[in-house]
Amino acid sequence: MVTLKDIAEKAGVSSMTVSRVMNGKTGAVSQATSERIRKIAQEMGYVPNSSARALASRSSRLITAILQEYDEDNNPLEDRYTSCFLGELALQIKQEGYDLMIHYVKDYSEITYSLKSWNVAGAVFIGMFDESIQKLQEDNRIPMIFTDSYSSVRSITNVGIDDYRGGEMAAKYFLDNGHRNVAFYGPEALDNGVVMHRLQGFVTTLRSAGISLPPENFLDLGVKDLGAELKRMCSGSDPVTGIFTTADKCAYQIYSAAYHAGIRVPDDLSVIGFDDLDMSALITPPLTTIRQDIKKKAEIACGLLMKNIKEPETPAENIVLRVELAERGSVKNRINGEKH
């Protein structure tokens, strides 16, 4: 391993001088020595020891991404939304010259560990951490960026989207296309800020058009036989004609279940998703969905993080990104028969 000292000896200077050069503290070192040292370091294949750096400077150029580890069969990175976000984050963080660790955490002690153990410069939280936020802030003074949080704690920096508006748009689109009996498919809403707001936007908009969602039109993610439920809904004298779901990946499940149950999308059942994953444009029929810009979210998360690292006194801010309707082919217009 090549150290500062090795280079210093070869160059006939002190290791401090080398340190200054390696850190680009030019202006403090003469042009000539600087050049010479840089060259020697290059030749010897010097790579700075980040551990030593972190120890001596009490901070590191290291960011940790904290993901919630639901359970062992449900890996966060198997979720396309999450992997897409993390991928973009990784790219951005690299561009800023930082390194990235990923930490799956199950409980509070694991979060603490991941924050303190490596003297990380900052952290990005991916997933639901609303309950821990208060304590997290008291216990740590490092910049933390949350995503999609609806925590009541005002002093956190968060990047999210307008979930309520997304639900609104979906409802409005169903209404505009002549759907009067619609359903919802998603996780039980109350334990998740994001889902709850999407659902609220959806339900409220329907209600103001005089339409209510009866309990039997709520399909839980854990439902045993989705196809059978769909069949039940889509039959009878007043069949459900449209279903809104809280994530595109759930829409894919609906497509599959519908196919096997002999229900045609969108002729028998229209579907609106949420996220606009790249797959959504590829499936048949292409999925009409509420689009959010995941990459932009990651970009902003990284930007906020850097800002907070450089200026620790930056006030907390909550950024809400827009959503938009990606109009494709999974909703049937029941007025003129067209498919969007």
Added chain:
Amino acid sequence: MVTLKDIAEKAGVSSMTVSRVMNGKTGAVSQATSERIRKIAQEMGYVPNSSARALASRSSRLITAILQEYDEDNNPLEDRYTSCFLGELALQIKQEGYDLMIHYVKDYSEITYSLKSWNVAGAVFIGMFDESIQKLQEDNRIPMIFTDSYSSVRSITNVGIDDYRGGEMAAKYFLDNGHRNVAFYGPEALDNGVVMHRLQGFVTTLRSAGISLPPENFLDLGVKDLGAELKRMCSGSDPVTGIFTTADKCAYQIYSAAYHAGIRVPDDLSVIGFDDLDMSALITPPLTTIRQDIKKKAEIACGLLMKNIKEPETPAENIVLRVELAERGSVKNRINGEKH
């Protein structure tokens, strides 16, 4: 920040004693002191400083996953195969008590940095690194696990699958179902060991049945208008009836292009994919594909890594996992008309 020294003072012992306790070097410390120290550490919220540890012990409980950064529009983690592998790897590595960094790398110097800078205990390479392997091994003495490598360097530890066999199975399945004119869709094969072997297995099997793949039946990933190409192939006096592709995600593209071109899968065109991503069972028709066990691959990669960390003299081994045919609904039997 709570340090060993803080705990030591509170407990009235030396920091070495605390260190021993924290590292579970029980047997070297009396039961009583051990208990007491553990309790104090707990109360004070002690978290070991990994940087200091790494520095002092010249090794860290840190693994780096090295991913190839193709270009900025093509993030490795957007690839479902990669994110699935990495997700499982993250889980496994956590279970072993190690931390995980991810490094996107573009050139050799970036690999070197990611290996040396943090004194990592080991590295897992995801993607193609065949050219660098030789130099990598000379420059570094840490355990390195490669995946899907067809490097000619014999002394590397690798986990891969039987790509050739996968191609073989696809060809055989087409033949068994009465397809005589088939095509291939994938990246230009020569620059990628995995693709090349899949293709070879495919082509060789066809050839021994007296069938050859004319150049116009090779579709490049970069083709401008996939739908038009498909249309061209599927028309004429001797239309292509089946297409094999090197990854499920490419099969999805085929589905989409076929749909828009008015080509029915599998009635007009049968499709066989590779990987068996979770989406493949969900799309319509469900995709017949060559399945590989991505999670198992990650599990084995982690296992090999740990073995190499604990016993540095472990000889190199190349593990080849089986593939199998996931028979679903995207291949039509041209003999009896059934769809698999």
Added chain:
DNA sequence: TTGTAAGCGTTATCAA
């Protein structure tokens, strides 16, 4: 069973 001393590679601080 416990402690002392030295040192890991770097940076902060102060002095020259």
Added chain:
DNA sequence: TTGATAACGCTTACAA
């Protein structure tokens, strides 16, 4: 513009 020295928090090696 440069260098000496003392940390940073921990572990290794050895001593008691």
